[in-house]
Amino acid sequence: MSDWMVTQSPAPGRRPRALSPLREHLRDTFWFAPTVAMVSVFVVWVGAQILDTVIVDALQEDGDYETLDELLRFAEDAKAVVTVVGSAMMTFIGVVFSISLVAVQMASGQFTPRVVRLFVRSRITKATFAVFLATFVLTLLVLTSFDTADDPRDVTSVPLVQSVLTLCMVALSLFLFVLYVNTTLRLMRISHVIARIATESFRVAASMPVPAGGHDGHEAARLGPATAWVPHEGRAGVLRDVHIARLVRVARKHGVVLRLIPRIGDFVVPGTPVLAVHGGPAPPRGALRHTASVGVERTYHQDLGFGLRQLSDIALRALSPAINDPTTAVQALDRVIQFLASLSRRPLDAALHRDRAGAVRLVQPVPGWTELVDLGFTEVRGCAIGSPQVSRRMLAGLDDLLLLVPAERREPLLRHRELLRQAVDQAEPSPSDRAFALRPDRQGIG
Template identity: 30%
Template sequence: MTARLRKLIDDLAESFWLLPALLVAFGVISAWALVAVDREGIVPDWAEEWLYNGGATGARTLLGAVASSTIGVAGTVFSITIAALSLAAGQMGPRLLRNFTRDRGNQITLGVFLGTFCYALVVLRSVRLPDEGAFIPHLAVSVGIALAFVCVATLVYFVGHMSGRINVDTVIGLVSEDVRDVMRTLATDDRQPAAPPPAFWRGAEPIADDRRGYLHQLDENGLATWACEHDTAIKMLVRPGDYVFPGAPIAMIKPLRDGAAEAIRNATALSPQRSTSTDLLFAVRQLVEVGVRALSPGINDPHTAISVLDRLGSALCEMKPLRLQTGVSIKDDRTVLVVPHVRYDELVGAMFHMIRQNAAGKPSVLIRMMEVMTWVVSCERDPARMEAVRKHADLVMRDAERDVASPSDLSDIRVRHRAFADMIAGGPDGTLDAI
């Protein structure tokens, strides 16, 4: 149940409609409340000189103009925005459109326009001509006029906001923030317990799942508690971000206990698409996709790929004091749950493999990739992690020797590779002149 609740919260946080709906509801409730205040006649005398003092016909005209203009501008602006984002998606990838839908500035803009539209309609229905009962909600009409000015300011803000949002450097920055956020969530300062040897699971029984979709949330603590209470051990075969195939084993259990399948089902929540909230590799691949598309022949923008490499290197440098979780849960001094988690070498591979493969014959990108990896090992001195980065530096060098035709360019890459090897061997000397 905890996993499903977390999934619901994530879905609501990333939904485009929630905040605009709340602002629309606020606009309707505010209209009713202000009209009620006008009916009760409790507006202070000193405030009346600042309020709308025209007739019912003028009030209807004003409110009608506010309602028609706000809904018209909202539709036009967002139609143009969707067209611009569609063009941007062709360059940066359609998966990045989610950055538009979950952007608070866009949600607030739509909510302000629609909320003002609904506010004006509710107040408009309460205005009465003399032959209808003569009622003019002066306070509510005045607030409607003020909201019209707020919409003008919001429109100016939105134009500037969107022009920055579809900028490729802004998108790279936003996605790299997602990578750092997920990395901080999945990493820890504490020493992690080691996984039990493979022999520990000899004789374990598989547990199949008839659902399909990406594993969105996993309640590790709840599942570990269940396993501890039932004196068993569970090894999950999938982690958040993995696809669950119907009928395929989702976990192994030793020894088998009644209710194990139901416990695993209750501790997991599936989704038709991947999410960056708990899936570090998906967040990284979104950033890598921008770089790979930039290297395609149709776009041919190595500067964007270089910018992506800089952000990836920055994320690895921030990993220096952190440990990735092993996914091992221990209760009562015994292993009760093992969940596969992202390893450092797997993370580095997700960052560099596809960009290197698509940068064949592009010396500028290969040179920057080598420089970024040199900076990473200048601050990361863990032998296993340095070895994982060394593997990719050697791959870059081999690809360059195969694909780079210019002797001068190949010489530049060799110089960077020697600097990388020197950094591995001796560490930073305080100047990094060779980079």
């Protein structure tokens, strides 16, 4: 088998690192990083102020008033600089905020509204806002530390360390501003957006547990009938994720197996069953509290199909008559094919989470192979008619996947290939045009 047909898979027996729901939720927020930065800079300022006081006290004890007098003159110059920095930081914050709004508006209008999450999750964007706000807060705090005394004997503190710290924060702010502009420009380019979506999708796939030997042994089908049901309590919304580690602990403690009924990304309403219990009574409601997170939109965390949904949306919008950009659709198809190739031989349909003893404690439904193939190709195939570049790339991708997948997974790929051929035959009256549109090409029209 040639190198390009080899797909990477986790090492056998190696348990994938579980993603923390709390960490993922904080990454989807924009307030956490700036808040932590402002609190942290206040703590650092208190330490710097104490250090400045210690320096002044030591000089006064030694009677080195000449050095203190020089520090006072330095403080006067530093005060002017800190004042200018405080005003400039507010201007910088406004510029960064304006750039972010424009970038988000352009990305959501040209690609898909769901890519806004990439800007919210951008570490550089959060770091830039956090450092700018922290620098502004620091300048206000430092300005309160300047002593109005002119006599070195009456001076209680000279903000020497604080002023140096402010200048360091200014240098860091300028550095982050350059990185921020570069990152924002990259996120406004569709190729980088598609690559980021693919990276997030691969991270979700890598977090899925891989059964020993690569087969689940149909353990999910041997659970037997449900002995109890756990309804959803709380607001209606999209099931964002579940706390896998806590559910496994609860199931092990009560000697049962829990089966998640809705898939991650499904819309759930109060009162509908969210967990099925096998092998005993349902655990207490208190033990299962805060194990499922519901929100207004889907997230990458634990949602195997969300990346394909976004790639399909980008391709659909690119093929719309208002945009008419088949090259972007081909780029999205490249990543769809890459993602499906990475899952071509992995167990799907259900993710089995085990306790430390190796017993299955949580069964989490995930999209099956046929569902993922349909999600990646169905809607794009319907819009690819009349665009030979897209139909040629799709046929080449389907042919490549047919070489990778086992025999039992070939049916949906063959079905899409045949449906695409039939649609092109009906849409193209000329035999030469049909032959051209149905010629596999990994570049679309290379």
